[in-house]
Amino acid sequence: MNEISELVKNERDLAIPGDILAKGLEYLPGQGCFRSENEIKSKFLGLVRVKERMLSVVPLAGVYIPKPGDGIIGKIIDMQNMFWIVDINSPYDAILQLGEAVRDYVDIYKTDISVYFDIGDVIYAKVLNVTKSRNVSMTMADYRSKKLTGGRVMHITPSKVPRLIGKAGSMIELIKNKTGCQIVVGQNGIVWFRGTNEALASRAITTVEREAHTEGLTDRITKMLEEGA
Amino acid sequence: MAKVGAPEKMIEHGKRMDGRTLEQFRPLVAEAGFLEKACGSGRFEFANTKAIAAVYGPRKVHPRHMMQPQRAILRCKYNMAPFSTGERSRPGHSRRSIEISKVITEALNSSMFLEDNPKSAIDAFIEIIQADASTRCAGLNAVSLALADAGIPMKDLVSSCSVGKVDGKIVLDVAGLEDNFGDVDIAIATFGGSDKVVLLQLDGIMTIGEFHKALDLGVKGCSEIHALQKETLRKKYAVNLGGEE
């Protein structure tokens, strides 16, 4: 087979489902791609990523699908004797085992675990594991995990989270400083914040989400925060 | 035996009643990503036939017993607004809209990677705002755009158009009067602009020869629609790129 492999799309090109990204057998289909005979095609409307021989497509939109290691914000929606069920803004709910949330010894026959987390509580925790059939488990063993009390919660599109955080946290730090708010951003698109100027923080977050892919965003946000303070 | 109100001739000197040639589309309009709340949205128009589609999902399955352990379920509902037709039609499901919902859902199923999102539901809704024949085709084109816009993993877009037999001639994109008084009406959809047919409905009398011609014309028409759909998505999102990371 004298197939010459060629790259049809490049890094940061826009791909539409069905678009051919590369021809030939030397390229590999990574996340968001699939092989169709000897072509690699895109599954998503998104941006192409090329890393040597591995191609992938990052979707521009989409719901949150949990991955192990993600720091996310969830809401307790139910509980049983030894675990809580958490809504994580995904088609899949997560399970938080008692042992992953509480360090003390708990006598489960005498304790109602709602004393630790009750229905409606908002928590920041890490995704521990996601099985093939999408059973999601969470843990609060990580030092950053905690219950988030008071404040407000906003939903943004999960794919915009990296932009809201910014390079080395630059964007989110900017907003925190100028609004005097504590802000926690979950990979699942949930943002919690509490502080002095919550209304301004809310406007800034909404603007970042809406204009995530445009140029000059940091300057515009800085200006908005200066004027609003 | 002619129906009440049938025009004498619908094609004269190779031109149809609205001035089109036999293989010409009506003016087409396509748009994506214009609704706020929905995960994805799409719009498609064949001149006076206007369809809007919205997609929600993947999301939790309700009712729960419909959940499939190893794949997402796709549910697409086609609905005509009461003001979309000449005479007000009754709101709510009709047998026709149930059948159309079924064939549209089946047309889309094979184009999606349903196994990528097990135990979830992808709900798509088509609303026909204005009807002038080929409504299911416009709806299917709109919902394809909406699915891509929503970030649902797909193998390719599904594209649809209609073909008819009017005054004995095979024509592309059946409109209004051609639908009411023509001899044959065919709705066809293909996958990825190829010759893989995912939707095909015919009613009316046709010889084999006429059918072959109509089938080939329909496939060609669908691939033109496919190119327009891709262009629509490209135009919408390529503009917004180039931001800092």
Next chain:
Amino acid sequence: MEIQDRYIKKSMEDNKVRLDGRALDEFREVKIETNVVTSAEGSARVKLGNSLVIAGVKMDVMTPYPDTPDEGNLIVDAELLPIASPDFEPGPPSESAIEIARVVDRGIRECKAIDMEKLCIKPKEKVWAVHIDIHALDHDGNLMDACGLAAIAALLTARIPDYDEKNEKIVKETPFEKRKKLPVKDVPVPVTVSKIGGVLLLDASLEEEEAREAQITVTTMKSGELCAMQKAGSGFLTVDEIKRAVELSIAKGKELRELLP
């Protein structure tokens, strides 16, 4: 059952052998009996392999539709009764039942099988309405074709009641043999072609239906022309496969037409 589906698919892909040993274009045994329901104006019972459907024709007098003031009305309904299969639930017709009804309807309507003008009693005011109700009683695959055959068989042997125009009543007392035959001038026959493992076959059994990728129902008339077509199922059919399916349907349609009254 997935194991069964995979086995059937592989069997098709590898050597085109069906579970029951039939040829690809072979139908199971077809038995058609007519006038099985004496309370109906026409009726037929069709057994296709182990699938069983019964169709009844009832007629009454209605006002015509505004765009056909001198033609009778046709209404076709189908039900996949819970008695036919553990998978059919009681309640309003499912989308599959609705699809069968509408495909059978289009087959009859588009080829003008019933001479609708002869059903006019008084233009713009009174016409006969032909109600066809098709009930599936036992599901072992290919209910679409069985229902289509039952419908046309019932129509071919149906008789119109007499109508007393003076008193505007349907005369129920006329004995069946003395009534006029329903004017049927064409015989539409739907044939469903299924695709499994890339192979086209006719008259899928229940297990074959569960393993199939896609299907297309082609309804042909006496002349061999097409009058209705419906592709269904979640897979795709290539243009060549569709052309081949049409060939198969025309040939089989001719054979099945011989079995009708």
